[in-house]
Amino acid sequence: MDEKINVTIVGYGNIGRGAHLAIGNPDNSDMNLVGIISRRPEIVANEVRNIPVFDANDEASWRGLDADVAILCGGSAEDLPKQGPYFAQFFNTLDSYDDHPHIPPYHDKKTGKDMPGYFKDMDIPARESNHTSAISIGWDPGLFPLIKILSDSFFSGMKSYGFYGLEPRGGLSMGHTNAIKRLKGVMDAAQYTHAYPEAMKRVRSGENPDLKPGDMHWRECFVSVEEGVDKEGMKGIEKKIKKMPRYYKPYYTEVNFISQEEMDANHSDMPHDGVVIAAGTTGDGHKVLMEFKVQWESNPEATASIMVPYARAVYRANQRGDYGAKTIINLLPDSVSSSSKEELIERI
Amino acid sequence: MDEKINVTIVGYGNIGRGAHLAIGNPDNSDMNLVGIISRRPEIVANEVRNIPVFDANDEASWRGLDADVAILCGGSAEDLPKQGPYFAQFFNTLDSYDDHPHIPPYHDKKTGKDMPGYFKDMDIPARESNHTSAISIGWDPGLFPLIKILSDSFFSGMKSYGFYGLEPRGGLSMGHTNAIKRLKGVMDAAQYTHAYPEAMKRVRSGENPDLKPGDMHWRECFVSVEEGVDKEGMKGIEKKIKKMPRYYKPYYTEVNFISQEEMDANHSDMPHDGVVIAAGTTGDGHKVLMEFKVQWESNPEATASIMVPYARAVYRANQRGDYGAKTIINLLPDSVSSSSKEELIERI
Numbered sequence: 001m002d003e004k005i006n007v008t009i010v011g012y013g014n015i016g017r018g019a020h021l022a023i024g025n026p027d028n029s030d031m032n033l034v035g036i037i038s039r040r041p042e043i044v045a046n047e048v049r050n051i052p053v054f055d056a057n058d059e060a061s062w063r064g065l066d067a068d069v070a071i072l073c074g075g076s077a078e079d080l081p082k083q084g085p086y087f088a089q090f091f092n093t094l095d096s097y098d099d100h101p102h103i104p105p106y107h108d109k110k111t112g113k114d115m116p117g118y119f120k121d122m123d124i125p126a127r128e129s130n131h132t133s134a135i136s137i138g139w140d141p142g143l144f145p146l147i148k149i150l151s152d153s154f155f156s157g158m159k160s161y162g163f164y165g166l167e168p169r170g171g172l173s174m175g176h177t178n179a180i181k182r183l184k185g186v187m188d189a190a191q192y193t194h195a196y197p198e199a200m201k202r203v204r205s206g207e208n209p210d211l212k213p214g215d216m217h218w219r220e221c222f223v224s225v226e227e228g229v230d231k232e233g234m235k236g237i238e239k240k241i242k243k244m245p246r247y248y249k250p251y252y253t254e255v256n257f258i259s260q261e262e263m264d265a266n267h268s269d270m271p272h273d274g275v276v277i278a279a280g281t282t283g284d285g286h287k288v289l290m291e292f293k294v295q296w297e298s299n300p301e302a303t304a305s306i307m308v309p310y311a312r313a314v315y316r317a318n319q320r321g322d323y324g325a326k327t328i329i330n331l332l333p334d335s336v337s338s339s340s341k342e343e344l345i346e347r348i
Numbered sequence: 349m350d351e352k353i354n355v356t357i358v359g360y361g362n363i364g365r366g367a368h369l370a371i372g373n374p375d376n377s378d379m380n381l382v383g384i385i386s387r388r389p390e391i392v393a394n395e396v397r398n399i400p401v402f403d404a405n406d407e408a409s410w411r412g413l414d415a416d417v418a419i420l421c422g423g424s425a426e427d428l429p430k431q432g433p434y435f436a437q438f439f440n441t442l443d444s445y446d447d448h449p450h451i452p453p454y455h456d457k458k459t460g461k462d463m464p465g466y467f468k469d470m471d472i473p474a475r476e477s478n479h480t481s482a483i484s485i486g487w488d489p490g491l492f493p494l495i496k497i498l499s500d501s502f503f504s505g506m507k508s509y510g511f512y513g514l515e516p517r518g519g520l521s522m523g524h525t526n527a528i529k530r531l532k533g534v535m536d537a538a539q540y541t542h543a544y545p546e547a548m549k550r551v552r553s554g555e556n557p558d559l560k561p562g563d564m565h566w567r568e569c570f571v572s573v574e575e576g577v578d579k580e581g582m583k584g585i586e587k588k589i590k591k592m593p594r595y596y597k598p599y600y601t602e603v604n605f606i607s608q609e610e611m612d613a614n615h616s617d618m619p620h621d622g623v624v625i626a627a628g629t630t631g632d633g634h635k636v637l638m639e640f641k642v643q644w645e646s647n648p649e650a651t652a653s654i655m656v657p658y659a660r661a662v663y664r665a666n667q668r669g670d671y672g673a674k675t676i677i678n679l680l681p682d683s684v685s686s687s688s689k690e691e692l693i694e695r696i
Binding site: 018025104117145147148149155288291292302306309336347 | 366370374375451467503505630631640645650676678681682696
């Protein structure tokens with residue numbers, strides 16, 4: 001373990017920047033950032049100093065890069081489905097793929113085709129090239145399903161629930177925000193998810209209720225529009241938002257149009273929070289309750305801070321010959337820490 | 349995975365009974381209880397039906413038992429230090445050893461000797477006989493250190509803290525209760541641990557304070573005495589309790605003497621609860637907060653419910669040739685669940 005783990009960051013947006021910061025943490029001093037791979041190399045090179053920046057589209061430029069793990073920081077909607085399987089041919093990889101329904105095999109309604117899903121899409125190129133590719137690492141997916149799967153194993157008949165947006169302000173969802181930003185006429189957007197406290201109360205009581213997505217959360221949207229979009233145009237945007245399948249249709253949704261100034265002043269932070277609640281009984285009806293709560297003032301920085309130590313786990317799994325796609329539950333918890341085996345036994 | 353995992357329970361006290369119940373959970377239908385090994389076989393045989401009961405002291409009677417994993421349900425103070433290394437010669441094992449300072453190598457002040465610690469004491473016989481022995485499985489030790497080690501890996505400079513006894517009633521600590529029960533003149537006892545809410549507040553604020561054990565918790569004791577113990581005798585017992593090193597000396601401690609009737613009526617339940625809190629920052633000072641909270645109406649049943657699925661993880665590690673002592677961080681999370689690989693990918 002004396003040699004450093006060489007990592008490269010692919011994609012330098014909010015999560016990429018967060019990963020850069022996290023690699024600088026003293027606990028990650030066993031890691032070495034050997035380069036950043038970006039589709040906007042000139043812009044990134046202006047922002048970072050002393051780190052080589054490569055053009056993602058110029059494969060020859062980074063093929064020889066001595067990286068043990070590539071931390072893929074692209075988005076799940078457009079970047080990772082292509083980038084993931086591509087980079088898995090060349091490096092061990094790690095990503096925060098969060099399009100939950102598309103991780104296992106699924107049926108694509110648009111094309112009518114049965115699709116293998118992201119896990120399989122990563123597993124094949126990784127295995128063929130003797131690489132290890134951890135997918136969906138972060139807090140959700142990531143820590144939340146880890147806690148859910150463990151707690152559901154302990155207590156039979158128990159269902160665990162994830163709630164998001166606990167504080168009055170709610171949690172800023174990047175995916176839902178981006179879905180609005182892609183609409184015509186929209187300049188900027190921020191979507192806050194809010195959990196219904198009454199639904200959380202029901203879950204805590206142990207009744208294991210049957211809750212639909214719209215019973216657990218509602219969605220608050222702030223939108224600024226481009227010049228020339230009038231009241232009618234705004235009405236059209238609001239309608240389009242509320243009709244979006246999966247993202248907004250199942251939820252009570254509020255849309256507020258605000259100026260870009262107000263957007264910049266009040267909605268440039270990226271806070272998020274959430275809780276996994278699992279309640280049930282043991283023996284003759286003795287109640288059990290487990291709650292795992294997280295609160296982040298910067299969601300992308302927190303996500304990246306979780307991803308970077310998992311690059312260590314990916315590297316170690318690969319060193320052991322454990323190839324192919326992995327999720328958080330397929331990686332050994334001790335391999336995430338930079339502490340020695342002896343230090344870890346001290347802390348048990 | 350089609351064949352059932354044969355398990356045996358060693359020690360039929362509160363945790364042993366809880367393990368028996370947990371093996372009956374539908375999620376554990378891949379397990380089969382092939383026998384109970386006890387030092388009081390006649391008494392246990394009267395309590396359980398249809399399960400063979402063996403005398404722990406009659407090795408010949410259970411040596412041929414076809415058990416894949418022995419779930420050791422004895423106590424940490426007197427049972428496990430002997431039972432653990434002994435049974436690790438014959439079976440894969442799993443226990444809830446919770447004498448934290450004696451898990452790594454330690455110096456024994458009484459004898460003046462350097463001791464190898466429980467991890468090493470289990471590792472040697474397990475390796476010599478190609479067995480896998482998971483130690484310190486439960487919620488604490490167990491899930492709490494798992495969460496602590498992970499969270500400390502994510503955020504540099506962050507310290508995680510464990511608090512116990514959150515509800516007004518506090519949490520019943522079996523170890524501290526038993527320490528009182530061993531005193532001369534004591535008939536029965538119950539010790540409730542209480543966390544100081546102000547200390548939890550300081551930790552949540554992110555200041556990562558330097559807290560001594562007595563700054564985090566206080567201890568409330570209820571004691572009934574044997575016939576003939578007078579006021580002077582009670583004073584002596586109270587003094588002895590408050591002077592006990594590690595258990596009581598570092599804490600503010602209240603001792604209440606009550607009748608055995610009151611003890612039976614109000615203190616026969618075994619509730620416990622606790623929380624791991626980790627707070628810090630990412631990037632330029634964005635706050636992060638993680639909390640993992642558990643509440644159990646029956647501490648031994650909850651502990652056993654966590655232990656039993658980990659027997660599956662021990663069995664699978666052994667099948668892979670992963671021998672020796674393991675703690676919770678050395679076992680793969682997916683191997684704890686009875687769900688198939690495909691089902692688990694669905695749930696990520």
